[in-house]
Amino acid sequence: MTFRLGSSTRRVATLVALAALPVAVLAVFFVLPVTGMVQRGLFASGSFDPAAAIRVLQRSEVQRALWFTLWSSGLATVLSVALGLPAAFALHRLSFPLQRVIRAGLLVPFVLPTVVVGVAFRELIGEAGLLAGLGLDGTPTAIILGLVFFNASVVIRAVGAAWESLDPRPGEAAAALGAGPARVLWTITLPALRPAIVSAASVVFLFCATAFGIVLTLGGVRYNSIETEIYKLTFTLFDLPGAAVLSVLQLVVVIGLLVVAGRLRSVADPAQSRVVPRRRRVSLRDLPVLLSTSVLVLLVAGPLLALLLGSLRVDDRWSLGNYVALQTPGFDPPLPVPVTTALTTSLAVAVQASVIALTLGLLVAFAVTRRSRTRAERRVRGVLDGLFMVPLGVSAVTLGLGLYLTLGSGALDFRDEPWLVPLAQALVALPLVVRTLVPVLASVDDRLRQAAAGLGAGPLRAVMTVDVPAVWKPLLASAGFAFAASLGEFGATSFLVREERPTLPVVILRLLSRPGSENYGMALAAACVLAATTAVVMLLVERLRVPSIGAL
Amino acid sequence: MLSLSEVSVTYDGETAVEDVSLELADGEVLALLGPSGSGKSTLLRAVAGLESATGAISWDGRALRGVPTHKRGFALMFQDGQLFSHLTVANNVVYPMRLRRIPSAERRKRVDDLLDLVGLGGYQDRLPGTLSGGERQRVALARALAVEPRLLLLDEPLSALDAGLRERLAGDLRRILHEAGTTALMVTHDQEEAFAVSDRIALLRDGRLVQQGTLQEVWAAPVDTWAALFLGYARVLEGPAAYTVLKAAGMDPAGAVALRRSAFVADPAGPLTGTVVSARATPEQHRLVVRLDDVGEVDAVADSAPAPGERVGLRVEPNRLAIPGS
Structure with a gap:
């Protein structure tokens, strides 16, 4: 009896010890800012005042932004799925020359910082762009194309992984029973892929609805989403209560969406067999799929090529001048630091953010996946698991604004602390890290740990022998994700960054907002550097072949 | 009548099936028997039109080259049934009938008859996930028989079941195939299963046909020590x-x-x-x-x-x- 009491006390103590730090960080730097913001939005005059909130929501520009967010995200989601599905099939079920290159290329946009995507599209369709004649600059079409560019890769990743391992035999059985290819697709393949498609579509909608950098760079002054409206209310109109109301609205919508998506996704049949069938050579009947994939390739390659070519031109001549100019602070007025310094800052911040995200993520993942013996314990672990998913549901802009508003005064006057930016970026990356690590740790058979213990290994030794070998690759991969996410992070950073230590995405946006072709050229070159840096990190991660984004 | 003449299947330069010639008369059940890796499943898939093969595969003298799987009028049943898990038992069985545009009143009656034939009357509204392995195989069989296929292709139909059930279901399978007058080609690695279900046996090794004949012929005179x-x-x-x-x-x-x-x-x-x-x-x-x-x-x-x-x-x-x- 004493033994049982002792072991269960120790287990609870371990749980508390593992969870204490992450929970504390989340409480101070996430829950507090977000609730603080809710308070400012709904309790503007000191008491609960829904009328004030409703007045904000009734403003015509707010309603326009809300409506625009909904329909542009919806349309972009539909298009991303429509273009992503055929490409997922072509890249994961067929075999043709250059396939690996195309697959890697189509996945690049996902890791590109949104600011880079915005710049690339402007370079293609803007006033001086190759496709200026189409008159897409500043139109909703441009924003939606930008969103599709960015999100089709999410569909390819998530659905492609499911499609690759989809058992072909039900389809073959249906074909043998007389179903033609279209009918097999409609009655067998798509139902089997539904969980993956729903999951991808909901993530894409989430990304579209919270896409900050793209709308900010492509939407100009005419088109605002909720996110850019929050940003404008804060920094242009200084209407903090209004911004807070919008953030609360977004919080509610996004969390609602995540819950619905979770429900839809859980319909998946876990007993479905997973195999990796041989890939088929392409034949003439694959023509529609290949055409659709080519359209996507053009959509992805076009802006990137335009960006690269644009960055290499100075005064209508080929030149590396824009890259050379990155060593200077620019012109008219100059930036506080040279662009190269901003790159160093970005890299340093990204390292710090990755370390923070990995430390917290590992602690959470271990705390959540230890075996529970009692129902209460299991419930605590479940709540913890869900709690660390919440940052996913809160847009980076909301988080940035919340931190900006609540940490500026009193005992929590952290606004000027140099660690605030890395910490905020770490919180943005945290759900990604937790989602990558938890499934891996959860899939480690607990009997392996028991076997290790039975052979005489202490708890720490058991973790070293059983968990560490299973988790080191996903750990490296999530480090890469956190690093890339942090490098490109713009939403939260734009609220918190200190004037004299800007990160690269912030600098790019500032250069863009300044007049003069030199500044514009520098923005293009900086965007190329940022894109290349993230792409290198993500290609390294890709080589680890850890399933990740699909698990979101 | 199915006839295969010098059929070969090659994947990536490796020969899986080599020069196999076979005939299967109407109403007959032929077992393709061989160890794993002998090419028997590949041969079955070639007959189904799921693999491209050289040589001639023909039905009633008409070559099947270029005829896609869904137009061959065959039915295919896998080791683990491959029921469509999102459809009920009845909807699984109805699936091929719907493809053939059989009127719905007739469909319902045929589903009931077929489920009775395989001993699962009353299971119409169950979902595949709630069935045992043997029941799933019976549903798969009913579905395969639903449109009276010219040829039923069975890929290790009983191998996923445990021994006792396998023996019972083998007897049932033979009875059902004979009652329905179905022509069937069955792949198996288990000689007991082949003997229990089929009329004739074709023995495959390393992609080549080693021996074929009725049960008695094959049993009385195996072609060599290995056989x-x-x-x-x-x-x-x-x-x-x-x-x-x-x-x-x-x-x-x-x-x-x-x-x-x-x-x-x-x-x-x-x-x-x-x-x-x-x-x-x-x-x-x-x-x-x-x-x-x-x-x-x-x-x-x-x-x-x-x-x-x-x-x-x-x-x-x-x-x-x-x-x-x-």
Whole structure:
């Protein structure tokens, strides 16, 4: 009896010890800012005042932004799925020359910082762009194309992984029973892929609805989403209560969406067999799929090529001048630091953010996946698991604004602390890290740990022998994700960054907002550097072949 | 009638099936029997149109080259049924009927009849996930039979089931196929399953057809030592040992002899003697391993159990051995 009491006390103590730090960080730097913001939005005059909130929501520009967010995200989601599905099939079920290159290329946009995507599209369709004649600059079409560019890769990743391992035999059985290819697709393949498609579509909608950098760079002054409206209310109109109301609205919508998506996704049949069938050579009947994939390739390659070519031109001549100019602070007025310094800052911040995200993520993942013996314990672990998913549901802009508003005064006057930016970026990356690590740790058979213990290994030794070998690759991969996410992070950073230590995405946006072709050229070159840096990190991660984004 | 003539299938430069020629008459059940990797499933998939093959595959004299799977009028049933897990039992069975635009009133009646045929009346609204392995295979069979396919292709239909169930379902399968008058091609690695279900057997090894014939033909004269062992003979003796055993059986001498487990029976008056190596009781008989003088170890059966080390006399049952290659 004493033994049982002792072991269960120790287990609870371990749980508390593992969870204490992450929970504390989340409480101070996430829950507090977000609730603080809710308070400012709904309790503007000191008491609960829904009328004030409703007045904000009734403003015509707010309603326009809300409506625009909904329909542009919806349309972009539909298009991303429509273009992503055929490409997922072509890249994961067929075999043709250059396939690996195309697959890697189509996945690049996902890791590109949104600011880079915005710049690339402007370079293609803007006033001086190759496709200026189409008159897409500043139109909703441009924003939606930008969103599709960015999100089709999410569909390819998530659905492609499911499609690759989809058992072909039900389809073959249906074909043998007389179903033609279209009918097999409609009655067998798509139902089997539904969980993956729903999951991808909901993530894409989430990304579209919270896409900050793209709308900010492509939407100009005419088109605002909720996110850019929050940003404008804060920094242009200084209407903090209004911004807070919008953030609360977004919080509610996004969390609602995540819950619905979770429900839809859980319909998946876990007993479905997973195999990796041989890939088929392409034949003439694959023509529609290949055409659709080519359209996507053009959509992805076009802006990137335009960006690269644009960055290499100075005064209508080929030149590396824009890259050379990155060593200077620019012109008219100059930036506080040279662009190269901003790159160093970005890299340093990204390292710090990755370390923070990995430390917290590992602690959470271990705390959540230890075996529970009692129902209460299991419930605590479940709540913890869900709690660390919440940052996913809160847009980076909301988080940035919340931190900006609540940490500026009193005992929590952290606004000027140099660690605030890395910490905020770490919180943005945290759900990604937790989602990558938890499934891996959860899939480690607990009997392996028991076997290790039975052979005489202490708890720490058991973790070293059983968990560490299973988790080191996903750990490296999530480090890469956190690093890339942090490098490109713009939403939260734009609220918190200190004037004299800007990160690269912030600098790019500032250069863009300044007049003069030199500044514009520098923005293009900086965007190329940022894109290349993230792409290198993500290609390294890709080589680890850890399933990740699909698990979101 | 299905006929295959010099059919070969190659993947990535490796030959999985080589020059197989076969014929399958209407209403007949043929088992493609072979160990794993022998190319039997590949051959089945080629017949279904799921693999591209060289050589000629034809139905009633009309070549099937270029005819896609869904237009061949065949049905395919896999080892684990491959029921569509998002559809109920009835909707699984209706699926092919819907493709053939059979009117819905008739569909309902046929579903009921088919489920009765496979012994699952009343299961219409169940989901595949709630069925046992054997029940799922029965539903898969009903679905495959739903549109009276010209040819039913069965890929290891019983292998995923446990032994007792497999035996029962094999008997049912044979009855159902014969009642429905279905022409069927079945792939299996299990000779018991092949014998229990099919009329004829084609034995495959390394992608080549080794032997084919009715059960009796194949069983009575396995083409070589490998075939004999694969078909279920316990041992094959060669050279002088074969000569000794055949002589004791009163048969003509041959280079080799394949022995079933019950080819030798303990009999004090038997012409051969040996030392018991081990004895094991089964519900029906005692199974012995005996080291015969001049022959070596053989299997034998006995009504009572001698102790290991004891000397026993053995007689040979001529109908329980075969001459490979004869």
